[in-house]
Amino acid sequence: MKFSVLAVSLALALGAAANRAAAQPLRKPFVWENATVYFLLTDRFYNGNPANDHAYGRKSDGATLRGYMGGDLAGITAKIREGYFKDLGVDAIWITPPVEQIHGATDEGTGKSYAFHGYWARDFTSVDANLGTEADVRELVDTAHANGLRVLLDVVMNHTGPVTAADPVWPKEWVRSGPLCTYKDAATTIDCVLVRNLPDFRTGSDTPVKLPPALAAKWKAEKRYAREVKELDEFFARTGYPRAPRYYLMKWHVDWVRKYGFDGFRADTVKHTEPGVWKELKQLASQAYEDWKRDNPGKSLGDTPFYMTAEVYNYSVGDGRKFDMGGANHVDFFDNGFDSVINFDMKSAAHKGYEEIFSSYSDSLNGPLKGYSVLNYMSSHDDGTPFDAARTRPLETAAKLLLAPGAAQIYYGDESARMLQVQGAEGDAKLRSFMNWDELAGNAPRGSHRVADVRRHWSRLGLFRQAHPAVGAGVHRKLQDRPYTFARTYARDGVRDRVVVALDLPTGQATAVTVAGVFRDGERVRDYYSGKTALVAGGKAVFDARNAIVLIGED
Helix, strand or coil, rough: CCHHHHHHHHHHCCCCCHHHHHHHCCCCCCCHHHHHEEEECCCCCCEEEHHHHCCCCCCCCCCCCCCCCCHHHHHHHHHHHHHHHHHCCCEEEEECCCCECCCCCCCCCCCCCCCCCCCCEEEEECCCCCCCCHHHHHHHHHHHCCCCCCCCCCCCCEEEECCCCCHHHCCCEEEEEEEEECCCCHHHHHEECCCCCEECCCCCCCCCCCCCHHHHHHHHHCCHHHHHHHHHHHHHHHCCCCCHHHHHHHHHHHHHHHHHHEEEEEECHHCCCCHHHHHHHHHHHHHHHHHHHHHHHCCCCCCCEEEEECCCEEEECHHCEEEEEEEEECCHHHHHCCCEEECCCCCHHCCCCCCHHHHHHHHHHCCCCCEEEEEEEEECCCCCCCCCCCCCCCHHHHHHHCCCEEEEECCCCCHCCCCCCCCCCCCHHHHCCCCCHHHHCCEEEEECCHHHHHHHHHHHHHHHHHCCCHHHHHHEEEEEEECCCCEEEEEEEEEEEEEEEECCCCCCCEEEECCCCCCCCCCCEEEECCCCCCECCCCCECCCCCCCCCEECCC
């Protein structure tokens, strides 16, 4: 996108009145297909309670960006109250697993690493003390709901945490310790371990197992063994499931929904587990969600069903409903409990032109994937090839991500050009630096931009998207090539919405934007980027603004 520094500075200098106008759009009903999901690593976002920075004897001796840095659940809650997410047009926050992690550290070849990221569980029933308490979890979810935000819980059904001197391996009836996955077919993707020393749950087994001795001993020391066992007995009696590993895991994950009201799951390493596991999890979680809504009147955000999105490594929107596991084996993850799948194609497709991306995505979402969606992203916690790793094109990143058909995932710091290349960090650690709050507060320079100006750009696009389900869930249609202009229309369940977007506009003067066939002559429309309004005449709208981008919706 040809956003110049001058164009951005002109647009962002329109004043507080324009900001208010752009930030208070007429909102349509929420649909997950148009959601903007903010993904953050809890430990790397904001430190709301420095008193919990070191738990379980953990130390500050990890390799660069591989130890705990102080972010916590209270920090997320503080930023919700501050309005940080609301100002970005965010609909949902996806938090990394808050479950108690391994206490020790391990080295996978990139330096001494602690489980700050949340994917190395030790006890799925406890809140990790480095992140906070049960009260902090409840306060976070309740505060999010009170501010119109849904919360997705990251869940891991595939593996435990690594084995360390402080963290014993689970019994062999529960986990396998080999072989390494080779990804030739379903068996060599599921019945295997992702990396060495990452025990893999036997999710395909129906053989009853007893509680791991170390977990039972832990619960006894915490004086909650009797309660946990009673709840397990009631769960297995109620469901009739065998006491197999996967059903313990399902019970433990679903308890977070029943107890706190999480609105959905982001499921980790999905293709490494039998597909049917997720359908069973979705059924249990959906019932738990309805139970929570019944028991907590006034706290839920409408009647939206429980939501699940899948991390299926290398899934592309073009795969539709047939993901190739190898060996002539295809899986329809949408038929196994998922409402959407994370789209690994977006960060590569972003190097293409707008129309090629937008039209192909719209064709897929309104064709083979109709009724479902994908979650697009430009950078993430473990993708070593993000779009614009050097953060030299943050405005283009925002436009392609937030205006693309499908749901959108903002990875924390995308909106503030947080650096993804950190000296001394190895592997995925460099993607996981602490949120750059100081740079944001001081509007620090980042290449030819400044980070607070970049965030305002993301905010205007995000608020426009939030106001109009047509952006992510509508049908795309190109209106003209120069300046590139497109329309999106949405009609479902009595809700109708329409938008027109023009990109790469000249900034020396106001430009007439074609809206014919979308808005009628005489209609008043709003540019959600500048906050200006105009009357449609001759099939065009002219706004008294000189931005390089115009976001048109009903006034």
